[in-house]
Amino acid sequence: MSNYLIAGFLGVFFGFSLNKAGLTKYHKIVDVFRFTDMAVLKFMMTALVVAMIGLYGLRGLGLIVFPSVPSTYIVGNVIGGLIFGIGMALTGY
Amino acid sequence: MKFILNYIRKEEWSPYVAGILLGVVGVLAVLLSNSLLGASGAFENIAGLIGKAVAPQAFDNMYFNFIMPPGITWGVILLVGVFFGGMLGAFSSGTFKWRLVSDDQWKKVFGPQVWKRWVLAFLGAIVLEYGAGIAGGCTSGLAISGGMLLAPAAFLFIGGMFASGILTAMVVYRKGY
Numbered sequence: 001m002s003n004y005l006i007a008g009f010l011g012v013f014f015g016f017s018l019n020k021a022g023l024t025k026y027h028k029i030v031d032v033f034r035f036t037d038m039a040v041l042k043f044m045m046t047a048l049v050v051a052m053i054g055l056y057g058l059r060g061l062g063l064i065v066f067p068s069v070p071s072t073y074i075v076g077n078v079i080g081g082l083i084f085g086i087g088m089a090l091t092g093y
Numbered sequence: 094m095k096f097i098l099n100y101i102r103k104e105e106w107s108p109y110v111a112g113i114l115l116g117v118v119g120v121l122a123v124l125l126s127n128s129l130l131g132a133s134g135a136f137e138n139i140a141g142l143i144g145k146a147v148a149p150q151a152f153d154n155m156y157f158n159f160i161m162p163p164g165i166t167w168g169v170i171l172l173v174g175v176f177f178g179g180m181l182g183a184f185s186s187g188t189f190k191w192r193l194v195s196d197d198q199w200k201k202v203f204g205p206q207v208w209k210r211w212v213l214a215f216l217g218a219i220v221l222e223y224g225a226g227i228a229g230g231c232t233s234g235l236a237i238s239g240g241m242l243l244a245p246a247a248f249l250f251i252g253g254m255f256a257s258g259i260l261t262a263m264v265v266y267r268k269g270y
Contacts, residue, residue, distance in 0.1 A: 003126045003128075003167060004167070004170045006122075006125045006126050007126065007128070007167045007168075007170035007171040007174065008170050008171070008173060008174040009174065010118050010121060010122055010125075010130070010171060010174065011170065011171040011172065011173060011174015011175045011176075011177075011178055012174045012175075012177055012178035012181060013114060013118045013174075013178060014115065014118050014130060014171065014174065014175050014178055014233075015174060015175035015176060015177065015178025015179035015180070015181070015182065016114070016178040016179070016181055016182045016185075017111045017112075017114040017115040017118065017178075018111075018115075018175070018178075018179060018182075019178070019179040019181075019182025019183055020103075020105065020106040020110075020111045020114075020182050020186075021105075021106060021108045021111035021112065021115075022105050022108075024179055024182075025195070025196055026195065026196035026198060026199045027196055027197075027198035027199070030198070030262055030265075031198075032258075033255070033258040033259045033261070033262035034262050034266060034270055039108040040108075042108035042109060042112065043108040043109075043111055043112040043115070044112070044232070044236065044237060045112070046108065046109045046111075046112025046113055046115075046116065047112040047113070047115035047116040047119060047237055047241075048116070048237060048240045048241050049116070050112065050113050050115075050116025050117060050119075050120075051115075051116040051117075051119035051120050051237070051241035052240075052241050052243070054116065054117070054119075054120035055119075055120055055123060055241055055242065058120070058123075058124060063124070064123055064124055064127075065127070066123070066242055067123060067127050067128060067129055069239065069242045069244045070129075070229050070230055070234075070235050070238070070239040070242075070244045070246045070247065071229060071246060072244060072245045072246040072249070073229075073246070074249060076227055076228060076229065077228050077229065077235075077245075077246045077249035077250050077253070078228075078249050078250070078252065078253045079224075079227055079228070079253070080224045080225065080226070080227035080228020080229065080250065080253065081224065081228050081249065081250040081251065081252065081253020081254040081256075081257070082224070082253040082254075082256060082257040083220060083221075083223055083224030083227065083228075083257070084220075084221055084224030084225055084228060084231065084232075084250070084253070084254050084257075085224070085253060085254040085255065085256065085257030085258035085259075085260075085261065086217075086220055086221075086224070086257050086258070086261045087217045087218060087219070087220035087221025087222070087223075087224060088217075088221055088232075088254065088258055089257070089258040089259075089261035089262045089265065090213060090216075090217035090220070090261060090265070091213065091214050091217035091218055091221065092196065092199070093214075093217070093218060093221060
């Protein structure tokens with residue numbers, strides 16, 4: 001139960017950050033593929049760097065154990081990404 | 094203090110500031126519930142739930158039994174939170190509004206017809222979700238959550254996503270690219 005509360009709570013902040021970065025808008029998503037507005041990449045890469053530092057730091061201190069890492073199967077990951085990109089550029093989601 | 098409140102009310106933050114917030118949320122998800130952020134998986138959990146109720150035989154397969162078991166998972170609740178969080182963001186900047194076609198740029202490219210946006214959004218989302226299903230996640234579940242654990246899968250996915258996204262945008266925008 002408390003796990004669900006955490007999920008809801010974190011979800012609110014997740015959605016809030018997406019909204020404030022403008023990623024809920026069609027033109028923001030498409031414009032990163034046109035190289036006219038790089039907000040999506042700036043947002044993603046900042047989140048990545050912050051989370052990497054936090055997670056590896058906490059693991060170094062022995063406070064967390066990593067959850068199962070998404071599995072790598074090269075062909076699937078790439079083909080999935082290729083299909084995903086088409087949908088993303090068409091819809092702006 | 095006033096500065097911070099004013100910043101929260103701004104419609105658009107610097108993507109770096111918003112990115113820091115998401116990064117912290119990503120760390121907290123692991124720290125508090127040993128889970129990874131994600132969106133596409135939740136849709137599959139719900140689809141599985143509906144599918145098992147409506148057509149149990151068709152959904153009695155490897156994918157829905159083991160890889161993406163149906164149910165109200167952590168990710169589903171997260172997604173509900175995302176919906177309200179996005180809404181809260183719009184309310185905080187006073188930009189909340191019901192719209193059938195939300196984006197001016199969309200209208201410029203595809204025309205003002207409402208049905209076009211909805212049909213393309215529906216079909217495009219099917220393509221998107223299908224791709225996410227094959228790859229094992231979406232922008233949040235694989236690219237960001239996997240990337241922050243330095244999973245090679247995440248970076249392969251980002252590469253594929255940008256390659257086809259750029260090509261699709263070129264086709265859609267043609268001369269305007």
